[in-house]
Amino acid sequence: xxxxxxxxxxxxxxxxxxxxxxxxxxxxxxxxxxxxxxxxxxxxxxxxxxxxxxxxxxxxxxxxxxxxxxxxxxxxxxxxxxxxxxxxxxxxxxxxxxxxxxxxxxxxxxxxxxxxxxxxxxxxxxxxxxxxxxxxxxxxxxxxxxxxxxxxxxxxxxxxxxxxxxxxxxxxxxxxxxxxxxxxxxxxxxxxxxxxxxxxxxxxxxxxxxxxxxxxxxxxxxxxxxxxxxxxxxxxxxxxxxxxxxxxxxxxxxxxxxxxxxxxxxxx
Amino acid sequence: xxxxxxxxxxxxxxxxxxxxxxxxxxxxxxxxxxxxxxxxxxxxxxxxxxxxxxxxxxxxxxxxxxxxxxxxxxxxxxxxxxxxxxxxxxxxxxxxxxxxxxxxxxxxxxxxxxxxxxxxxxxxxxxxxxxxxxxxxxxxxxxxxxxxxxxxxxxxxxxxxxxxxxxxxxxxxxxxxxxxxxxxxxxxxxxxxxxxxxxxxxxxxxxxxxxxxxxxxxxxxxxxxxxxxxxxxxxxxxxxxxxxxxxxxxxxxxxxxxxxxxxxxxxxxxxxxxxxxxxxxxxxxxx
Numbered sequence: 001x002x003x004x005x006x007x008x009x010x011x012x013x014x015x016x017x018x019x020x021x022x023x024x025x026x027x028x029x030x031x032x033x034x035x036x037x038x039x040x041x042x043x044x045x046x047x048x049x050x051x052x053x054x055x056x057x058x059x060x061x062x063x064x065x066x067x068x069x070x071x072x073x074x075x076x077x078x079x080x081x082x083x084x085x086x087x088x089x090x091x092x093x094x095x096x097x098x099x100x101x102x103x104x105x106x107x108x109x110x111x112x113x114x115x116x117x118x119x120x121x122x123x124x125x126x127x128x129x130x131x132x133x134x135x136x137x138x139x140x141x142x143x144x145x146x147x148x149x150x151x152x153x154x155x156x157x158x159x160x161x162x163x164x165x166x167x168x169x170x171x172x173x174x175x176x177x178x179x180x181x182x183x184x185x186x187x188x189x190x191x192x193x194x195x196x197x198x199x200x201x202x203x204x205x206x207x208x209x210x211x212x213x214x215x216x217x218x219x220x221x222x223x224x225x226x227x228x229x230x231x232x233x234x235x236x237x238x239x240x241x242x243x244x245x246x247x248x249x250x251x252x253x254x255x256x257x258x259x260x261x262x263x264x265x266x267x268x
Numbered sequence: 269x270x271x272x273x274x275x276x277x278x279x280x281x282x283x284x285x286x287x288x289x290x291x292x293x294x295x296x297x298x299x300x301x302x303x304x305x306x307x308x309x310x311x312x313x314x315x316x317x318x319x320x321x322x323x324x325x326x327x328x329x330x331x332x333x334x335x336x337x338x339x340x341x342x343x344x345x346x347x348x349x350x351x352x353x354x355x356x357x358x359x360x361x362x363x364x365x366x367x368x369x370x371x372x373x374x375x376x377x378x379x380x381x382x383x384x385x386x387x388x389x390x391x392x393x394x395x396x397x398x399x400x401x402x403x404x405x406x407x408x409x410x411x412x413x414x415x416x417x418x419x420x421x422x423x424x425x426x427x428x429x430x431x432x433x434x435x436x437x438x439x440x441x442x443x444x445x446x447x448x449x450x451x452x453x454x455x456x457x458x459x460x461x462x463x464x465x466x467x468x469x470x471x472x473x474x475x476x477x478x479x480x481x482x483x484x485x486x487x488x489x490x491x492x493x494x495x496x497x498x499x500x501x502x503x504x505x506x507x508x509x510x511x512x513x514x515x516x517x518x519x520x521x522x523x524x525x526x527x528x529x530x531x532x533x534x535x536x537x538x539x540x541x542x543x544x545x546x547x548x549x550x551x552x553x554x555x
Contacts (some may be wrong), residue, residue, distance in 0.1 A: 180326050181365040184357040185426060186349070186381030203377065206367035210412070 011129040016245060017059035018130045022139030024246040028129050031253045035260045036116055036123075044263045045115055050254050052119055052126075061129050069125050070118075077114055084110040133165035142240055155230055163219070171212065178207050270338060271299035272466055273323060273355070273434055278332035280318055290453060294490040298435065300466055305457075307477030307498070308470045310487030311512035316470045317360075319487065320436050324355035340452040353382050355439075356432030362423030362441050363416060371397075371414070371422050372407040378430040396429035399462070400455045417448040424452070428459055434466040435459065440477070448514070474516045478502065478536040486511070502536045 012018075017025075032051075039045050056063065090105030128136070141158035148154050179189070182203045189200050278292040292315045300306065310316045321327040322334055325341045325348040333340050334351075341351040358364070368374035375396055379389045397407055400421040406414070411422050424440065437456065441449040453476065460467050471477050477484060477498065484501045486494035488511040494501050501508070502515045505523060509515075515523075519536045522544070526532055532548065535541045 077290075116370065177359065178365055180321065181357075181359045182377075183326055184324060184352060184359070185378040185430070186352055188381070203365075203367045207365050211364055 010132045011061055011065060012132075013060050013130065015058055015060045015130070017055065017126070019155075020130075020249055021240055021242055021243065021246045022131050022135040023143055023240060024242065024249050025127050026136075026139050026143060028253045029123060031038055031257060032123050033120060035257045038257070038260050038264060040264055041115075041267070042112075044201055044260045045112065047256070047259055047263065048119060049115075050257055052122060055126060059126060059130050061126065065129070066122055066125055070121065073121060077117055081110045081114045084113045095243055133162060137162040137165070138238070138240060139237070153230075155234070159230070165211075165217065170215070173209070174211055175204065175208055178204050178211075269301060270473075271301050271335075272337060273300040274325070274335040274338070275299070276321075276333050276335065277305075278322060278329050278334065280315075280322060280327060281330045282318075284330065291490055293322070296492045298485065298492060298495055300468070302433070302466055303460070303464045304466050305460060306466070306468045307481035307484045308468060308487065309472070309474070309477060309484060309513055310493075311508055313434055314487040314511075315490045316487055317438060320357060320438055320468070320470065323351075323434070323436060324357045325349075325351040325355070328397045328420060353378075353430050354432055355434040355436065356427040356430055357426055358427045358435070358437040358440060361417035361420075362427075362440075364420060366411040366423060366426075369410060370408055371402065371411050374422060375407075375425045375429050378426055382430060391554050392429045392431065393425075396425040399459050400425045401451065417444055417452075420444065420448075420452065421455070424455070431463065432465065433463075434468065436468040436470075438470045439472065440469065441473070443470070449476075474502075474514055475518075475537075478516045478519070479538075486513070498536050499534065503534055 020028075032048075036048060039048055039058070056066065083103060085106045086100065086104040088103065088109040090107070091103045093101060093103050094107065096103040137158045140161070141154055144152070144154045144158075179187075183189070187203055188198055189197065191197075192200070276297050278293055278296045279291070282288070282290045282292055294315075296319065308316050308319070316328065322329055325334070328342060334342070336347070336351050336354060337346055360441055366374050368377065372393055375393045376389050379392045384392070394404075395405070397404075397482050402418070402421060402425060406418070411419055414422065420440070424437070427435065428479075435456070440456065442451050444452065456469070457480065460463060469477070469481070481498060484494065484496065484498050485492060486501060486508070493511065494504065502519050505515045505519070514520075517534050518538055518541045519534065522532055522535050522541065530548070532544050537545050
């Protein structure tokens, strides 16, 4: 059951999107998010949606996988929607009950906010679905390179992130194993009060923490055995290079932002 | 005699309906009787671990049934829960599941979940500790202060304390030194004798299964390839090697002796080998 969580998991493939430089994809994600927040009208939202659908299509990621990844976020989405429903009091009153007033403006605002979050998350998913964690941290490290001048330990941060990402599936598998073992001893995670269920987590969390620390320890030893030293003077096996497609991507991204800005000028 | 466990046409498919779909068990049927010591052998990925988790209701079969004393363990919720207690399962490297503050409390986790009385829990914890050779003082220390081999014993005791009628162990001796291995195997055997329990043990040591078990199940590519006594199974040496398995070293030696023209029977334990060799020498002396 735990294996069903696909939040930000890499989906191997060979599409154009997969082959883009990770830095391009990271920059494009930022550009995409900026464009999303610049978009204020339904026309510009439609443009963004069309762009998103097009990218999903050429990325060959099955839409099902994206929908599955959304499931844990349904609550946040609903919460945002309901909150925004009462935020705006413009337009025609639809429902008026006690102190609650729902207007057309509120409905449209709620729908827009939900659409924005949905598109934001889908966009970020696309990045992690099409980029392996290693490529992603490589890209991040390269983009944050200038911060080294400010004594920010860029390489170490990238390494930490890389290790953290690397261990997510391992820990999920481990949790699965420990859960099965405790279930075999009659542990019950599904029934009982909230308090009972919280208590039932102890037999999972204690072994999980211990094993996480043990793994960290083993990894640290293994790294030291290979004289790992960090950033200074370290070369990379895979050097990052921009290719023709990366420049196309920048062009398209720029065009989308421009289009949204222009549409905004015309009040669309 | 009615079998304690009966598996009928069991199939199991992982992640059904996703790109990761994978058939782990394919139409497996066999019956298990009280007091049997069964070895399960098979190459990595042959479905051993999946099969074990079917037997106590941790995984639900995609098709087929698991009968515990004639009753389908999935026919109602209560029976599934009962199956967890009556069929005890010790996973690989079970020492990584310990979590309590003292050894005593960790062993008591299973019996407590069964809803037993305090006296009964106490009796079971002490008895289980006895089976695996833990002393009364060790019951009061933190399991994390023990050595690897001792932790393993605590974990096995945690399952034995539920007094399962069928005890299933996945490579209980993996990663232990020879003395630790012999002791754990001895503990398991003494539990079987004391309770007339059925033992099912997954093992990669052909010597261990040859010496201890009275029946072998051989899994290969999600299917049950062989089911018979060690003597029967180990006569199929070539097929076993094709499956990525082997036969005990002493059996290999004797098969070779036969090829060289020596008239010896098939053996699969050291004891039998000694007896067979003595017989030859005795025969030669007479001639």
